[in-house]
Amino acid sequence: MGKSALTGLATVEVTTWVSKYVGGDGAGSRLFEEGFAPGETIGDLLRRFTERFPELDQALWQHGRHTLGEHIEVLVNDAVLGVSHELDSPLKGGERLTLLGQFMGGSAVVEPSTGRAVNLAPSPFQGEGRGEGRVPLHDQPRSLSLPGRGPG
């Protein structure tokens, strides 16, 4: 969409750990002034905004950007989305859209065929990181008495 078509302005505030996805340090807030065209909705603006930040895009949306995932709260003028606004509510101008990261829990999206979470970084068992140097799983004994003094 050309800039000339954007006639209204809204502020997108990206805060807490979510700010890491837009070049921040994971604390505090980063503010973006975003234009929108007449008739555009909150969802339209957010979709266009997150296109520029692939990690944010992955964390915010699920189901092909049709619905929001569980990780990030969206506030409109300090009210949680769903109270006074929905994704398809039209923008009027001057709104403040806050992307606030939840700090507990979460919602890994699970691949039905494997049962593994798929919207996460690759697992060590998929060839990265901590798996290196470990005894391959198929070489480990089937029965092992764990030591009494245990881990930790």
Place this chain on the structure above:
Amino acid sequence: MSPTTTATRQAKKPAAATPEVPGGYAGKLCRVDLSTGKTWAAPWSPETMRDYLGGIGLGARILYNEVGPKVHWDHPDNRLVLATGPLAGLPVWGTGGLTVITRGALTDGGTSTQANGFFGASLKFSGYDAIVIQGQAKKWVYLYINDDHVEVRDASHLMGKDTWETQQALELEHGLSGHRMSVYSIGPAGERLVRFAAIQGDYGHVASKNGCGAVMGKKKLKAVCIVRGTKSLRAHDPRGLIQAADDIAHELKTDPSASTLYNWGTLPGVSNLYKLGVLPIKNYTTNVTGENMDEWAPAKLRHGFDHRGHQCSACGMHHCHIQVIGKGPKAGELVDEPEYEGWSGAGWTIGLTDREAISWLNTRIDRACVDVNEFGWVCGWVMECMEKGYLTEKQVGFTLKWGDAEGAYRLLQMISHRQGFGDLLAEGVKRAAEKIGGEAARCAVYTKKGASPRGHDHRGRWDEMLDTCTSSSGTMESANPTHQSEIGLPARINPFDGEQVAKLVGGILGRRHFEDSLGGCSFTFRSRIEPLARALSAATGWNYTLDEAMRFGRRTAAILRAFNLRCGIGTEVEYPSERYGSQPVDGPAKDHDVRAQWPRMLDVWYETVGYDRKTGKPKPETLKQLGLDWLAKDLWGRAR
């Protein structure tokens, strides 16, 4: 100092773990009768293990079987169950877990409260899955466990010490420290039966809810001291266990929101919850502050202090830390990094925003063995009432103003030692407010059951308010939703639509009970249920599924509910206090009033969980579906 043995009884030589004991289990309960000094090992069957798992599952069954309606929290026959679970001691993150189950002092009803550290692992390596304590000692004792050596010892030399001093004294006495010995104890508040006394252990871990420390104090049990045992612990399928453990850890590290818990523990709560209007400020009188909240970001809170990690058994999270007070009058003191609940209860709730002062006060609250949430509600209530003239200097003994750290500490001492006005406050804010009455009573934050809400402003978080008020565990029993879409619940709801809230809270009932029966930490178990069930299967050899996990959790919830009903805690007290359920005057949640929707929320919650709205009982058909026919007969009679 050499201990004087008041009652020494070697546990009867236990039978060796028989092959049928499932992996992950020690196979025995350590039974202790403090009235007689007798201790004994009680094997439990693999069938019972599968039915009740451990932790709150096992404890709920023991409470229901062994604590009758006339056995109030301070009765010798009340049970204090210190339970682990089948994953404790295994190489799954955070599995040093302890679940304390008892009839607690604030509600005089069921209690389940968790702590971590090394207790669970040490107990399992000593050959026990849980300690079940009954009776009352004639004079103060502590319990010493070193493999099969179980002994009730004189504790007179420990009296008056706070929890950290008690642990230090026992470490010196036994020549063991660090991970080699786990100590959970009570401080002066527990000795004096403060109704919100906690049980604190391993320097900074607290089973804090519903006055479990008062129960321990009533039994004259100063501490439980467990030498890290030497017994082996078998996993049925070690390869599968390690795979599942790695999957759990992987989710915690990489899931966008759980990873903040991995990196920062609960510190992000302060700035996050403020944004939502859920940070309780000055006893719920406001939700707005002039403070720069960027300064309360987790990195600022952690790196504002010299600190080091203080991980629990087998934990890879960057959660628990020890820190040093860097400036101010307490500079140089070693303290436990406050959890979110500490920043809230020892800080924002009482109008205190000096971070060094909060951190110091928070540890002092732990050392006195006081629940930091209830302390916040008590202290904040006194501060507000003094500001408004509802309480006078003559009544309280001194003037206490918002944000006065030294004054708050003075109040803590008065409560812990039941001195002056502190004697009334030691009953908890509900009883104190009811006693004072008038306008003061309208300012107190509590549930009608008497349990303490945690350190959130639940007027902006209705799910937790509903959960806290309907719970049978003395605190939240469903807790905040985690991966709820895994069990078919919506990822998002309108948090101010009571019906949606009630369906969600009722829908997730059971998950937390499953977590709290495994012997680990609710923070390291914040993955999906599926890998947790898979870890349990690998440990035990059972084929445990997500469905069985939820069914187990709901069974446990129903048993605790039946226990509470038998204690006389019914539907008539499932309400917030006037202030707790009021409408915020400012902040993001100011337009939302839970009172208008509360009756409908209760209706929907009851319908969702399958309990009878009028009597509060789980319905016969619900109990039948859960395989609790025996409980249906107890609750509804044989005609059903």
